Amino acid sequence: MLSLFQLLWTALDPSGYVGHINKDLFPHTPMHSVLLHYSLGDTKVTWLGAQQLGRAAGCLMYESQRAEYNVSVAGFERIGDEVVIDTLAGGGKEMDKCLIQGWDYGEPQVPFINKPPTAGDTHDWTHKQDDAQAANFKFWSEGIIYNACNGPCIGRN
Numbered sequence: 001m002l003s004l005f006q007l008l009w010t011a012l013d014p015s016g017y018v019g020h021i022n023k024d025l026f027p028h029t030p031m032h033s034v035l036l037h038y039s040l041g042d043t044k045v046t047w048l049g050a051q052q053l054g055r056a057a058g059c060l061m062y063e064s065q066r067a068e069y070n071v072s073v074a075g076f077e078r079i080g081d082e083v084v085i086d087t088l089a090g091g092g093k094e095m096d097k098c099l100i101q102g103w104d105y106g107e108p109q110v111p112f113i114n115k116p117p118t119a120g121d122t123h124d125w126t127h128k129q130d131d132a133q134a135a136n137f138k139f140w141s142e143g144i145i146y147n148a149c150n151g152p153c154i155g156r157n
Helices: 002-012 047-057 130-142
Strands: 034-039 060-062 077-079 098-104
Touching: 034 047, 034 130, 047 098
Parallel strands: 034 098, 060 077, 060 098
Antiparallel strands: none
16 A cells, blocks of 8 residues: 555655756756755754755755754855845846755754654744745745845744
8 A cells, every 4th residue: 555655655755856957858848946945953854855955956055054963064056145146137037046045943953863853843943934934035026045044044933
């Protein structure tokens, strides 16, 4: 039964098609701009999974981005916190720009071993942050990607 359900889950998993998001593979398919937000301390969707998606999509990352476990964040082109990206700069045609940004809540980090976390879960916290909402609004309404945190994103529950 699980094998049958896996056929449905695989089609919904973004890791299967994220590498094609910024490539012109299919005729009459527009380029896409992507804004990925994640939470450090998330026990449902790990920051490692979010960063894997970001690398596959070719996302940029702000210099001030914090890493969980003080692990160096590799595989991303870093840009200054003051950089603003206009995804519609190509004469109204959306350009292929991608940015990944994470919020740090100071929560205990997700264990690297196979045991349940002992603290709260930050999974639903980032979309409730004022700066994340401001960044999303500007992205969707004007096609602008910018660092609404003006440095590292420190969240509050």
